Amino acid sequence: MISGRSFSVGQVAKALDVALIGDPETRVSRIAAVESAGPESITFITGPGYLEALNRSQAAAVIVPDSLSGETSIARLISSNPYLCYAQLTRFWVDHTETKSAAHVHASAAIDPSAILESGVSVGASVTIEAGASVKANAKIGAGSFVGAGVCVGSNTVIHPNVTIMHGVTIGDGCEVHAGAVIGADGFGWAPSRDGWEKIHQLGGVRVGDRVSIGACTTVDRGALDDTVIGDGVILDNHIQVAHNVTIGENTAIAGCTGIAGSTHIGRGCRIGGAVSIVGHISICDNVLITANSFVNRSVKKPGSYSSGFPLEESATWRKNAVRLRKLDEFIRGLRKTKH
Amino acid sequence: MISGRSFSVGQVAKALDVALIGDPETRVSRIAAVESAGPESITFITGPGYLEALNRSQAAAVIVPDSLSGETSIARLISSNPYLCYAQLTRFWVDHTETKSAAHVHASAAIDPSAILESGVSVGASVTIEAGASVKANAKIGAGSFVGAGVCVGSNTVIHPNVTIMHGVTIGDGCEVHAGAVIGADGFGWAPSRDGWEKIHQLGGVRVGDRVSIGACTTVDRGALDDTVIGDGVILDNHIQVAHNVTIGENTAIAGCTGIAGSTHIGRGCRIGGAVSIVGHISICDNVLITANSFVNRSVKKPGSYSSGFPLEESATWRKNAVRLRKLDEFIRGLRKTKH
């Protein structure tokens, strides 16, 4: 991990606005998981189950919940939510250890004269920014990225290298788009004809809210007529496919390799696991949890936890069960006939 | 959606070569789905189920099937296939509203002197075109894309930004390749040896037919010895993996996140849903429909519709069913024993 600087726990506690028990001069030079915390490490525990590991460790400091503040003698930061406090600590760490480069527009970037770059904008090498695009204050466009005509990138948004943002897409403030992501490619709309597939040109756009994170190689297609919409605070992991006219509500989190087919609506505050596939033209209400690898083949109208997926088994056993499954209906019908 | 211009429905009907009932001077300035059609909108309906929404809407004009031409009083275009007519309308719209930029080769493109660019070719910023490549008339190569040695890109083909086309790949006329796609990376061929995996260098290529669409972040690997082949009119959505030596027949459509393992042959006119996984070395005949999320673990020799996939259930119920499924064979054997 990034290192080379150390902090006093007093400074850290003050920055995170939490109480400290122990010597404020204790030095910490790295954040570590409790299992691998060595000298000068600051770590965190969320419950009593980690106390043993903490006591075995050489950690110099720890973030603990109030209830455990008496269970250790090392310097401790007291937080009602140690995991959130740890997240805030990582931000403190980045802010104080990463060297911020001054805003700079690389000479090799191809920027249309009609594009507007506000103050503090950084543009990497080999970037293309087309006509009418606007990049708001302090945003960064990573090397090799493409910003199409009329695109709007919000303030403080970070576009990592080799990202593609097609014409007309709007991205809000404080977003992060990781490398290889593609926002605004054409939705997959085709009409069958006698001569093959006739393309339905995709005339909608993509609207991405504020504080949205989009993972590496994730794709968000433009809408057919209306826009595809990603709400504020949505977090999308890598390799996600968001098809045309999908809408995703605020603060919903989606893990990697999940695909969402066209015109499906996903509510607010949902948590969708990895490798889930969601069919098109359905609705998932607010606050739904979908576990990994599920096949969402129908609307979900009630908050709660939903699953599907064939559990792992030794191949020989699986093969037998799969054969039985293929004849399950037949078998049950037979059984019922026998009984009458 | 793209806007800023309006058309008379008379002009539209003439361009699409369909009959018009109503005032030809009616102005339309946007295409809209029937549910969101406001003033100056032209919409379409494919059957009587949408009549109520149409009547509720403020649409100025509508594309209707012959059978429904008497069911509305607004300006209507009569088509035997309204959905296809809508697709043609989107093309009309793009042709008449998007400003076509003149063909232009950006100064920052690195083009080998031995590459041949025909008339009307556009090349974006930071493009690389290597030795012996040829780009046919009116093709476009988007910013940041890579066109390897000996590649042929057909006429009127559009390569979007940040696409990678490796050496020797052939792409036909009238194709579209979306951002982030990779055509012609090495197939995954390895021989086990005592010292680990020995690479089987992939000496085949990729041949993509005419009028093929390849989605964002889709990959089509080069063949081991022979070529990987994508037939004319094939449409591939985003995040599809086409492994080495796969062949896909004409006009087959494949939805997003589907993976096809090596040396599998897919027939013509198939429709394969999203998130399908297809094992290697099998054949799927013409006109097969595979529903979303299926696991195609064997050849399909008869046209028809095929499925697999565990249906979604509340997690508590799923867990119980999954436990039963893991012991299904054992259970049925036990039951049969009991009965004898």
Add this chain to the structure above:
Amino acid sequence: MISGRSFSVGQVAKALDVALIGDPETRVSRIAAVESAGPESITFITGPGYLEALNRSQAAAVIVPDSLSGETSIARLISSNPYLCYAQLTRFWVDHTETKSAAHVHASAAIDPSAILESGVSVGASVTIEAGASVKANAKIGAGSFVGAGVCVGSNTVIHPNVTIMHGVTIGDGCEVHAGAVIGADGFGWAPSRDGWEKIHQLGGVRVGDRVSIGACTTVDRGALDDTVIGDGVILDNHIQVAHNVTIGENTAIAGCTGIAGSTHIGRGCRIGGAVSIVGHISICDNVLITANSFVNRSVKKPGSYSSGFPLEESATWRKNAVRLRKLDEFIRGLRKTKH
């Protein structure tokens, strides 16, 4: 396939260090699968099942196992492992037919003055190499690729075009990273808070061993605190997601479209099929085989073959079975009640 040169089988046998039976002056100008071997082809067979195809073919030469050396009269190379010998032949072919271009750093590459490029390094057009990065002897960085600050790319490693390697990532010697891959994007770490998701800044890195192959559009995320680790000799196909803090042991092979969630450990010598999804925080021991499309929802502690996945069926049948499956637990409970 690449062609234009021919070799005598004597030269080939000598280069591969295997015995030859037949005329050493026999010319071969292409490698072909036994089914498509024409004149001047050299092919290979791994067992007696291919003899008939061999005899039907026009192959000029063949690699055969010792046991079959008497079963054909054409020139034959005798190998205890014909498939491995074929792999070595493809390497011989590439070495003798592809023109090696001299090492060259393209003028359009943006290379920070503090980056170190050793002898023989090639850098394509529009590449970015940031501060403190080092590229070891004879490595190649493909056009449009991004090499972040402090990255180390090992000797003889090939980075294909449009690859993104984020800051601090280490890639060993003799590796190959295919187009569109992203190494070192942020892991998906977030803490829930009252105001939405608080980002856990990812302070770990990625360490990739020697002789690793990473497929097109594959992503390997950086660790949260510790590193994500890919062992020596690991081969990853396309569209794979390796989440933060995953570790993959030496010589493990993973096929396309597989996703591995965070902090999961995979042993050495495993073979994982395509479209497998593996949940986070589990361990898979050495020498485990997971078949395609499996859902790995628990640790695997014993070497062997494991599977899951709903087998393909005609849609009508599948629908009935799926309905039964959704009520399987209920059904079995009912049955047991009846019996008592």
